[in-house]
Amino acid sequence: MIPVTDPRIEAYMLELTPESDPAILEMEKKARETGVPIVSRPVGRFLSLMTYLKQPNLVVELGSGFGYSAYWFARAMRDRGKIVLTDYSERYMEYARRVFDEAGLSCRAEFRVGDALQIGREYGTIDLLFIDLDKYLYPEAIRVMLPNLAKNAVVIADNALWRGAVVEGGEGKKDAAAIREFNEFMCGHEDFFATIVPVGDGVLLASKISP
Numbered sequence: 001m002i003p004v005t006d007p008r009i010e011a012y013m014l015e016l017t018p019e020s021d022p023a024i025l026e027m028e029k030k031a032r033e034t035g036v037p038i039v040s041r042p043v044g045r046f047l048s049l050m051t052y053l054k055q056p057n058l059v060v061e062l063g064s065g066f067g068y069s070a071y072w073f074a075r076a077m078r079d080r081g082k083i084v085l086t087d088y089s090e091r092y093m094e095y096a097r098r099v100f101d102e103a104g105l106s107c108r109a110e111f112r113v114g115d116a117l118q119i120g121r122e123y124g125t126i127d128l129l130f131i132d133l134d135k136y137l138y139p140e141a142i143r144v145m146l147p148n149l150a151k152n153a154v155v156i157a158d159n160a161l162w163r164g165a166v167v168e169g170g171e172g173k174k175d176a177a178a179i180r181e182f183n184e185f186m187c188g189h190e191d192f193f194a195t196i197v198p199v200g201d202g203v204l205l206a207s208k209i210s211p
């Protein structure tokens with residue numbers, strides 16, 4: 001394992017950006033207690049920042065878990081925009097709906113239970129696509145969703161460095177191989193300008209640059 005961010009740097013970043021939103025704190029506690037994977041808080045802030053900058057009308061999230069990353073998008077949406085949450089788990093979607101309701105953010109969200117790749121392709125002109133489902137599905141996810149992206153769409157994918165396994169230790173492992181394939185596809189594709197931001201477990205960030 002190669003840590004993407006030194007824990008001292010991560011601690012410094014957390015100290016700089018204290019969080020008091022009860023929904024964020026509740027979901028972080030739930031993740032700690034249940035072991036359900038969520039994006040790190042610095043990645044959550046990154047997602048909010050991208051939302052402020054991009055001001056998307058439509059965000060589609062592939063793999064929402066119980067709604068933590070989606071909450072960071074929705075909270076930054078001000079008075080317009082919608083996020084489509086997708087997950088296999090009905091229980092997670094019910095939980096997310098409750099959290100969004102209490103925060104007054106349900107008007108910014110659609111909660112969809114089922115296969116994210118089936119649901120995602122129902123939406124066209126996607127301004128921002130966030131990929132955080134099973135890692136072996138990343139290459140298929142971008143190929144399926146490519147025709148549904150808006151001009152100038154932004155694509156963000158979590159775990160792009162997979163705790164260093166894209167560089168070392170991932171040999172013969174299907175998740176590491178899929179993430180490598182995805183990163184190479186995005187960085188080599190003429191329709192995208194992409195990079196990997198070393199925050200959290202690595203976040204691939206791409207802008208669609210051709211129609």
Ligand SMILES: C[S@@+](CC[C@H](N)C(=O)[O-])C[C@H]1O[C@@H](n2cnc3c(N)ncnc32)[C@H](O)[C@@H]1O
Pocket residue numbers: 037038039062063064065066067068069070086087088089092114115116117132133134137
């Ligand atoms: C890493 S978790 C998502 C965490 C979430 N993005 C967050 O940061 O709060 C991945 C989720 O994707 C869901 N998932 C994986 N593959 C899926 C698929 N093909 N369709 C729907 N959900 C999927 C799993 O059920 C799991 O809850």
